[in-house]
Amino acid sequence: MANFTPISAAIGGALIGLAAVMLMRLNGRIAGITGIFAGLIEAQSTDWSWRATFVVGLVAAPLSAALIGYTVPIPQMPPSLAMIAVAGLLVGFGTRLSNGCTSGHGVCGIARFSPRSIIATGIFMAAAVIVVALTRHVVGG
Amino acid sequence: MRALASLFCGFIFGWGLFISGMIRPDKVLGFLDVLAIPSGNWDPSLAVVMAAALAVTGLGYALARRRAPLFEAQNQWPTQTVIDRPLLVGSALFGIGWGLVGLCPGPAIENLATLSPPVIIFVVAMAAGMIAYRLLETRAAASVERALATATATDG
Numbered sequence: 001m002a003n004f005t006p007i008s009a010a011i012g013g014a015l016i017g018l019a020a021v022m023l024m025r026l027n028g029r030i031a032g033i034t035g036i037f038a039g040l041i042e043a044q045s046t047d048w049s050w051r052a053t054f055v056v057g058l059v060a061a062p063l064s065a066a067l068i069g070y071t072v073p074i075p076q077m078p079p080s081l082a083m084i085a086v087a088g089l090l091v092g093f094g095t096r097l098s099n100g101c102t103s104g105h106g107v108c109g110i111a112r113f114s115p116r117s118i119i120a121t122g123i124f125m126a127a128a129v130i131v132v133a134l135t136r137h138v139v140g141g
Numbered sequence: 142m143r144a145l146a147s148l149f150c151g152f153i154f155g156w157g158l159f160i161s162g163m164i165r166p167d168k169v170l171g172f173l174d175v176l177a178i179p180s181g182n183w184d185p186s187l188a189v190v191m192a193a194a195l196a197v198t199g200l201g202y203a204l205a206r207r208r209a210p211l212f213e214a215q216n217q218w219p220t221q222t223v224i225d226r227p228l229l230v231g232s233a234l235f236g237i238g239w240g241l242v243g244l245c246p247g248p249a250i251e252n253l254a255t256l257s258p259p260v261i262i263f264v265v266a267m268a269a270g271m272i273a274y275r276l277l278e279t280r281a282a283a284s285v286e287r288a289l290a291t292a293t294a295t296d297g
Contacts (some may be wrong), residue, residue, distance in 0.1 A: 003171050003184040005162055012161020013190035015151040016195025019154035024202060026146035028210035028217050030156060036272045053144040055153035055250060061155025062164065062254045072159075075244070075252050076167045076242040077259035083241060088249075090238030092270020095246060098231025099221065102156075102245040105232075106191065109219070111198035116224055120232040125173075127236025132173040135241065 020108055023054075032104025033058075034095040094124075155251050164251055166243030168261045173240055205277045 013073045027050055048129075060098035062072045077084060095101040098120050100109060105124075109117020162168040163186075169178070171184035209215055239245050244263055246253070252260045 001179060001181070001185065002181060003168070003186070005184075005186050006189050007202070008188040009189035010155045010191030010193045012159070013161065013193025014189070014197050015153055015160065017157075017194040017201065018229065019150045019157060019196045020194070021201025021205065022153065022232045023146050023147060023150040024149065024205045024210065024216060025208070026211050026213075028213035028215055029147070030217070030219060030255060031150065031223050034246075034271075035248065037246055037250060037268075038275075041268050041271060043274050044233065049144045050147040053148035054154075057252045058155040058158075058251050059150040062251060065156070065159055065282040066154075072248025072255060073165060074255050074257050075165060075260055077257070078242060079287075080257065081262055084208050084263050087222050087238040087244075088266025089243035089270040089273070090234045090245070091249070091263075092239070092267035092272075093229045093271070094234030094236070095226045096231070096271045096274035098235060099219075099228070101235060101247070102239075103247050104202050106196055107194045108202075111195050111202050112218070114219070114222075116221060116228055119223075119224055120228055120248060123229060123232035124236035127233045128173045128240035129175055131240025133176050134172055136170075136174055137176050140267050 003140040014019075016103075016107060020111070022137070029106045030104060032100050032108055035099070038096055041101055098124075144213055154247070157194070158248055158251055162186060163190055166248070168243075169239075169245075169248070170243040172244070281288045 023029050023031045029050070036051045036054050037080070040048055040055065045113040055116075062070075066072045091101075095104075100106075100117065100120060102121075104122075105117040110121060158164045163201065168184060169187060171182075172187035175183065177183040199219060203214065236243075244260075246267065249264050249267060253264060
């Protein structure tokens with residue numbers, strides 16, 4: 001397990017949890033990125049200001065990290081732009097259909113013992129594991 | 142105040158994704174690649190991130206449950222409890238997309254900071270997927286309404 005980084009993972013995870021708890025204590029909202037972002041881009045939304053600032057804060061984090069000397073890596077993406085677009089469509093459509101993603105179901109939902117979120121997380125984890133197994137070990141070789 | 146509070150929350154959330162390495166699709170894929178366990182190349186970091194996030198959120202939510210938030214009248218807890226087909230199908234579609242690239246919505250949006258063109262394509266496609274869902278949902282609701290109107294007309 002050469003790539004395992006348990007300490008930074010635990011610190012980062014705790015910060016994610018802290019942000020989720022603060023958003024509930026301050027604004028009474030679930031820290032689900034899908035819901036926050038969807039509310040921004042779908043026209044009928046009325047309370048867009050807190051959503052917009054949350055997204056700004058999210059994007060500002062790695063910029064501030066770069067400012068104080070951290071290296072912010074350019075994300076490694078698959079070479080096929082068509083595949084990236086298809087994956088993006090699936091993520092956008094799927095998270096809206098199931099009403100949550102890794103943050104909304106995986107963290108906030110499971111933290112309040114929601115059976116819907118526990119099942120959703122099990123399914124998207126399993127689906128992703130199967131896709132990675134296929135692309136890395138069957139098709140990709 | 143609400144906007145400022147959520148700016149701060151988004152910022153902390155972003156730092157969490159950054160420090161944990163979950164902003165990096167290759168690290169996420171390293172966790173999802175369970176077939177790498179026998180060779181010793183599996184990266185269990187994401188499980189630790191989830192565990193730590195759940196411990197803090199679980200405790201914090203338990204305490205938050207009885208208190209009103211500072212800048213809002215009351216907490217808006219999700220109310221849906223039914224395990225239905227959209228939940229199952231939507232989760233599966235999301236998982237497929239996540240496994241293809243290694244980006245879920247949070248890290249995808251956060252990575253816009255790098256101005257990487259493939260990431261921008263991913264986020265635009267993700268937004269298109271969300272809008273497509275909204276259009277289909279609106280149309281489905283309209284057709285249910287029409288069906289109901291017809292049914293009422295026939296009954297009446």
